[in-house]
Amino acid sequence: MHFCEREETTAQRNVDDRADKPQSDMGSDREAKLNSRTGRASSDDNDGDTYNEASIGLISEQPRNSSHKELCSKTLLIILLIISNAVWIAVISRTWYGTRDLLETCGSNKYPADFVSKEPVPLKLKTTNFDDVLRYNTTSQQVYREMDPSLPQYFGTPSPAIDEAWEKLLHYQYPAVSDEEIASNAALSFSSTDTHPVTGKYYGAIDVFHNLHCLNMVRKHIDKDYNGGDHMKKKKRHGKGMDMESSFDAAAMDHLYHCMNHIRQSLQCRPDLSPAAMHVFQDTDGSQFFLGNAKSHSCYDWQSIMDWAAARESTLGYTQPVD
Structure with a gap:
């Protein structure tokens, strides 16, 4: 108490x-x-x-501030990475679509060595199913050609129709070239003596037509009996006025070898990578063989190239092939 x-x-x-x-x-x-x-x-x-x-109240606020700064830094880094990836995706997409558009619509300067003309060659891609494929008849056990009769024929039993088809195909073989085109193409190098004696123009050649010319030479050699013996005896070598009677055989074979080798190099230059399934068949003697045809091909639209060539005729013109 x-x-x-x-x-x-x-x-x-x-x-x-x-x-x-x-x-x-x-x-x-x-x-x-x-x-x-x-x-x-x-x-x-x-x-x-x-x-x-x-x-x-003795602990400093410094750790809390450091944690906040670290969070801000990580957030900024993530934002920068997102922006960087977006930029790369945009660049890659633009490159891809630009390349696709170039393949579809560009002029002939897509390849540095291609002909540079005043009016660009319309190189448009299209899917084409090749004509003239080999088939095998299992009943008759014969291989045969399957062709579209509505299309021009370039090979087969010799006929005026086949000759005419080749003449049309080679009509644009030697185009006249303008001064502007000569200046734009390093390959078009001329001397003053290279002008045509009648027109006074300079003429060139587009290599696809050179290949077609060569293929036609091989065709004519295969069908030389139809052509009245060897057709080259009717011509003068490359239009130069050189008689070939004494050295014809050697010159003719050199020309053919040159042509076949040129076609080979052209095929390897821009190879067609279309696939084909090879099917196995059994011959009458029991042996087996393959047959296959690549159906779909990615090609330049040939008709648009011929239309381009035809449009030049009214302004510049062509000289006709001698073979």
Whole structure:
């Protein structure tokens, strides 16, 4: 009973003392208490105990700021990666579509060595099914040619119709070239003596027509009996006025070898990679053989090239082949 009263009296005295103390003294007391707590925390740390300094506001905000900066850096990096990938996708797409458009609609300067003309050659891609394929009749056990009779025929039993088809095909073999085209094509290098004696123009040749000329030479050699012996005896070598009677055989064979080798190089230059399934058949003697035909081919539209060549005739003209 007396102890409780003494405690009450002591508490009351402490309250009265705080009320009577000036503010400066109270501030000193708080500082002393804070120092005392800090000292205890330091002592506790030294003893290995954990002390929560955040409870008295001693932990710096620096770790929180560092974490925030790291998050911002990662976010910025992700944004930059997304933008970079988007740019690369755009570049690749543009390159792809540009290449596709070039293949479909470009002029002949798609290949650096191709003819550069005032009016670009319309090289348009199209899917073409080749005519004249080999088939095998299992009943008669014979191989035969399957052809579209509505199309011009270029090979077979010699006839005026086949000759006429080749004449039309080779009509644009030697085009006249303008001064502008000569200046634009390094391959068109002439001397003053190369002008045509009648027209006074310079003439060139587009290599696809050279290949067709060569193929026609081989055709005529195969059908030389139809052509009245060897057809080259009726001609003069490349129109140069050189009689070939004494050295005809060697010159004729050189011409044929040149033609066949030129066709070979042209086929390897721009190879057709269309696939064909090879089917196995059994011959009458029991032996087996393959037959296969590539059906679909990606080709330039030949008719558009012929139309382009025809349009030049009214302005520049052509000289006709001698073979």
